[in-house]
Amino acid sequence: MTLTYIWTGFFLVGFVAALAQWLLLGDATIFKKIVDGTFDSAKVAVMDLALPLAGVMTLWLGILSIGERAGAIAFVSKLIAPFFSRIFPQVPKDHPATGHMVMNFSANFLGLDNAATPFGLKAMESLQTINPKKDEASDAQIMFMVLHASGLTLIPLSIMAQRAVLGARDPSDIFIPCMIATYVATVVGLLAVAIRQRINLWDRVVIGWLGGLTAAIAGLVWYMSQCMSKDDISLISKLVSNLLLLSIIVAFIVGGLRKRINVYEAFIEGAKGGIETSIKIIPYLVGMLVAISVLRNSGVLDFVVKGFAWAFSQLGFNTDFTPALPTALMKPVSGSGSRAMMIDAMKAYGVDSFVGRLACIFQGSADTTFYIVALYFGSVGIAKIRYAITFGLLAEFSGVLAAIGVAYLFFH
Secondary structure, three states: OHHHHHHHHHHHHHHHHHHHHHHHHOOOOHHHHHHHHHHHHHHHHHHHHHHHHHHHHHHHHHHHHHHHHOOHHHHHHHHHHHHHHHHOOOOOOOOHHHHHHHHHHHHHHOOOHHHHHHHHHHHHHHHHHOOOOOOEOOHHHHHHHHHHHHOOOOOOHHHHHHHHHOOOOOHHHHHHHHHHHHHHHHHHHHHHHHHHOOOOOOOHHHHHHHHHHHHHHHHHHHHHHHHOOHHHHHHHHHHHHHHHHHHHHHHHHHHHHHOOOOHHHHHHHHHHHHHHHHHHOHHHHHHHHHHHHHHHHHOHHHHHHHHHHHHHHHOOOOOOOHHHHHHHHHOOOOHHHHHHHHHHHHHHHOOOOHHHHHHHHHHHOOOOHHHHHHHHHHHOOOOEOOOHHHHHHHHHHHHHHHHHHHHHHHHO
16 A cells, blocks of 8 residues: 555645646646656656567576576575574574575575565565464564565666666666675665674674675775776776676576576576566556656656755765655665656666666665565564564665765766
């Protein structure tokens, strides 16, 4: 129901704002502007976004299908299983929940959204079998939910696809910034929940994983900010992003050949989902883009952005990032809504603008806390969620701050 209230509110607020402009300022053209905007947005959602997106999604879902059959998820599962056993101490060794959680995070990490949700629901169901209070979220379930909400993803596939559709010069240039922002969100969420649950963070395996990855990313950011120019950072980012993505494609294909699978058939099987995904998102894109168009053309969205800009300017901050904030504000509530906000920012300010890129990094910095809580806890009948939303939002907020920081480092 939350998304229903938001969607309805967009139309009502936009209508009231337009009515006020007509009555107070005598601007009778405002209504035509809003109506024309709804038709244009509906056309853009289908013709300029959903249909061109089908080709990009078809390609990458096919490649990811090869990786899945080649054992990429199984490999990552074995790699991180020792770490998981430390941060989920309530889960018995060799319990099926561990495998399900590892598969869920591995699928998310590789951008396999279609596979991640079934694994996640199965993981929550498995954790529920060892939950002593069936109507209340256990510590393990909260840790799982917060880590899932932080949205740690190696390949921001849908974001790069949208950038490609809108004509970005280099759709993958947000690859490394997204990875840094979502990593920060994940670490903050993990540490916060671990402290709350009194999990031993000084375990050698935990320190090795968190310390090693954090040191590597911190060192990368420090080196780029202190020893490289903006042009060098942009060049290196593009080179590494494209090289890594191409390496993943080649590794998946080579891995599939070593496993003696028919890589072409695996590609075709996965690629079929590209068309299905593109068709499924058309109603969501049309609904949200039209509602956002009403807000923008009525002047409400600009008023909100200017309000944030004024507030941050009073605090002495650079305010170039404020036009992208609607994406960050929508993200905890609605993934489709924040995606529409991201697209709106790219179309309004330019796909390769600072605002357009930052909106993409916001979109890739974390997942959708309220939706995840409703879906995963609701699937097993949990009503008392304890501190799950609070810590999930903390992780998302950390991702937003990190997104702003890396956007200024890479693109400003």
